[in-house]
Amino acid sequence: MKLRSVATRVATYGLLIALAFVFSYLESLLPLNFGIPGIKLGLGNLVVLLTMALLSRREALIVAAVRIVLVGFTFGNPYSMLYALCGGLLSFAVMALLWNSRKLSVLGISMAGAVAHNIGQLLFAAAVTETVRLWWYLPVLLVSATVTGALIGVAALVTLRRLPLHKSNI
């Protein structure tokens, strides 16, 4: 798909960012943290993945970054925004890089993105708190990221299959 006119561009960005924003809000209302603190499903990443698949990486980066800044201003503070940006941007970088691979589907890329997200946040926490003693938490974060990443990946696959891609002409 190509965004042809300025109007479709604005409308599509608005739609995608609104969806990602609402997902983030939903997630804060229903914390599916599986009983482990600091764990979340990452519904926002579902929109980023779908944007990458339907449009391109450029649009996906804008959706990812704008969502985090919006959520930070609305529900968080500058600190939590930076924290989220660290995870979000590392996650995006890894997913954008792996997107080149012809061997991986959206499922694998989603899992890699989730893992990168958690590593990014752990690194940020380690840097800010000036402690390297967060090793204990790394295995927990890695395992949970593969689980949540797989769930989001499956959701992305199902969504992509059901979208009438041959009809869309935006």
Next chain:
Amino acid sequence: MDRSKMQPRLWDWLIPAVTLLVAVGVLLGCLLWPQPPEATVRVTAGGKTLAELPLSADAEQVFTVDGGYNRVTVANGRVTVSEADCQTQVCVHHRAISRVGESIVCAPHGLVVTIIGEGDAPDLIA
């Protein structure tokens, strides 16, 4: 779009496989790390040490930091953040820690509770 991305592949499972290997490696490293006998609970904020409490003695202390407070409780060789006014409450929900190297982080307050070993003193002058 690239339709090959819509079909799950066997290669996708390489990602969790590598991740789980790393997780097991880190976990083993943590478990096998030699543990000094006497452990201390160190509370820091922004890199500065606020207090060091012996892990063996029950204690409770409130730490006031930028933006709020955290109540740290030591009981039966286990440490918890029993109360805090941070937004996320991640530190409060964190399970109790008891081993050297474990820590509870209150990210919004920049506060870290770490269990350190005997030879881990920050400086000998103070």
